[in-house]
Amino acid sequence: MNVLMLVITTVATDTRVVREAATLAAAGHDVHIIGRGVPGDWLPPPGVTVSSADGASVFATSRAALGGGPAPTGAPPGTPAAPRGPMPPYRRAARWMLLPQHRASAFAAWTRSARRDAADRVFDAVHAHDFNTLVLGAELARQRGVPLVYDSHELWSGRPRVGRPTPLLAAREARIEGELGREAAAVLTVGEGVANALRGRYGWRHVSVVHNTFPRGTAAAAVPLPDRPTGAVYAGRIAPYREIETIVAAARDLPGLDVTLVGPADDTYLGELDRGPVAVEPALPVDDVDALLRRTGLALVTHSDRWENHRLAMPNKLFHAVRAGVPVVATDVRELARVVREHGLGTLYRPGDDASLAAAVREACERYPELTANVRAAEPRLSWEHDAATLTGVYARLGAGRTA
Structure with a gap:
């Protein structure tokens, strides 16, 4: 299958996205990832290609209101700007007030850019990483008549919120997540706790757990463990x-x-x-x-x-x-x-x-x-080899469904 992944990160440091893409490529799928701010010198795994969909928040030209300095290199949309020295109280208040609009503006700009990037690509499945790509992922899947995979890296509605409370937005996001996740051919998430919360909240019965595990073995294995921690x-x-x-x-x-x-x-x-x-x-x-x-x-x-x-x-x-x-x-x-x-x-x-x-x-x-x-x-139970089998099994079922 040709798999289109969507994620609003730099990809290069997103270990879950890279590991899933590499695993699917090794299983014979072609994977393209649309990320954000992907370093030009970063080499994706074999069988995986990557592009950047960029787009700045409308607040990006007024970083003084959000903290006074540039955002950290490669930071995702919504990352607070780094201050130059201690933040005065008025800037702290402005940052608290404006962060929700800043995040929403940045996500919308990325979505427009990613939609243009995807327009001429060939794909048989859309893999949307986290809620902030779900709406676009569902739109692209409907347009092409291909399955949607929703990969929830966290319980979006339960994550830490920085900035002023936005209860109406939170309720709207939960409604959209419930509706679009129900349309998805499969939902993946990072652990049984989040999986059970999604099942209970939305009535989903198509949730599989793919933990953020690591492949067994490490290049550092030659470094001996101490007899007692130092x-x-x-x-x-x-x-x-x-x-x-x-x-x-x-x-x-x-x-x-x-x-x-x-x-x-x-x-x-x-x-x-x-x-x-x-x-x-x-x-x-x-x-x-x-x-x-x-x-x-x-x-x-x-x-x-x-x-x-x-x-x-x-x-x-x-x-x-x-x-x-x-x-x-x-x-x-x-x-x-x-x-x-x-x-x-x-x-x-x-x-x-x-x-x-x-x-x-x-x-x-x-x-x-x-x-x-x-x-x-x-280690054998809590390793990527175990979770990779779950991921490839989901895609094997999707492929079988398309050829049935």
């Missing part, structure tokens, strides 16, 4: 609602253990963060993160429980730790905690409680041999 690493976006403040506070109570945050940062948030004894590093390639995790011995898999999506989420960080072979110290929040307990992958702490986090780190150090053995035992 530190703990948070590898992911450094931004609000990810328990970063709790990590910093807990680090003060963990003398002798190096605590590191590594990943892309929300510059507004990072500029106001009291980092204490915690080291902050920029984003690293996946294999380099593997090596860092293995050298230090523990992965911090943290997020708040403030938003429904957080309570249902299965963070990439969890599966990255499994691939690296290291135990986790994770937030005791619903789906994340369930999987950690089910497989014995590490220890848990109460969200927002730095003393509980420090105690969980110390417990993980004491139980380290047991926990590392559990991680090794769980």
